[in-house]
Amino acid sequence: MYGSDKVSEDAERTAFRKAEKKYKLYYDDSSKSSRKKKQPKQVDLSEVLDFKSILDSYNQNGQLPPGIVAVQCGFNSPVFLLENHPGFYFIPGALSMQEQSQWIRESLTSFPQPPNRTNHNAFYGPIDDLFNAVKEKKVLLEEESSIGSLDLGASSCTSNEDAHRWKFYEEDIATLRGKTCKSVKAGVLLRKLRWCTLGLQFDWSKRNYNVSLPHKKIPDALCQLAKRLAAPAMPIGEEFQPEAAIVNYFGLGDTLGGHLDDMEADWSKPIVSMSLGCKAIFLLGGKSREDPPLAMFLRSGDAVLMAGEARECVPRIFTDRENAEIASLDLQFSHEDDPFFLEYIRNSRININIRQVF
16 A cells, blocks of 8 residues: 555556656756755645645635535534535644644554554564563564574564574674674664554454454543544444554655545444544545545644545655644654654554454
8 A cells, every 4th residue: 555556558548647746755856966965846735735834724714615514523623515526524723732642652552462453464473572572672683483582682573484583682682693694773673663463363364354363452541532522423323333443654755645535344433533643645536546536635633534445545645844833743742752652653643443344
């Protein structure tokens, strides 16, 4: 689903793909000097829907742009609906600063922990305590079971096979062994963390949920938050049942390619999507790539509810100080002793998608 996915020549000409390419990050390489830092190419953002501005205008004069409806659902701000996209709900600033801080922390520390699966499982197997390894500047080394003991300073990483395993080592020990073993720094692994799954585990090879895979339940506090946010999109008399979640991680230049969220049994139940960190552009389309998508900004703390069929993608995040719009988060984390959360979120975006599977 990420931006590195190949697309056919026909797909390149669809309305959805054109919008993806329009908003994707490209660099201006007109400068002949290789020493000069490349600057992002300017892009026209005038057609991007900005619910923050819409909310400000609505609070001042009660006016809304054509095609947008506001409903009061017990949140601090109204919930916005799109007349041409039934089943879509936008809740600006749905998460408090404390909640944003909490779920950023959980997304980096506890959510990627085994038995939850991540994109790293396929190559490295389950990885324990990745975020702590980053703070301690550790290096992940591949070992064979026949190799003797150099366990001093190592922390175990379980593996899919008995013949091979990966372990975190202190940097000095990793330097000694690096010439004979495959190695990767923990910081690199964190930057290459693209997704993890909570609750029922999704089998990407079979594109369905595998209830036999070991997993942890979604934390109760996150379940309660999802239930509260999902309420406006639920059928009368029913309560949202959070059963699975996918957490996506984005760095500078990362994208989430166009896709349909169509694996759940009941499409009348919404997907609850929460944004954390740097601002992004989100494209909301229809069932087909031929349907022109609607572009909108997603800021930290915003929540989106999606029920029914709609193609979606994230073609760009903004990490520069002018456009990232994370000053409040910056202030929140800057008062704490641990600088690593702030260092990460200044250049990243996290998206938590919670689903009712059955």
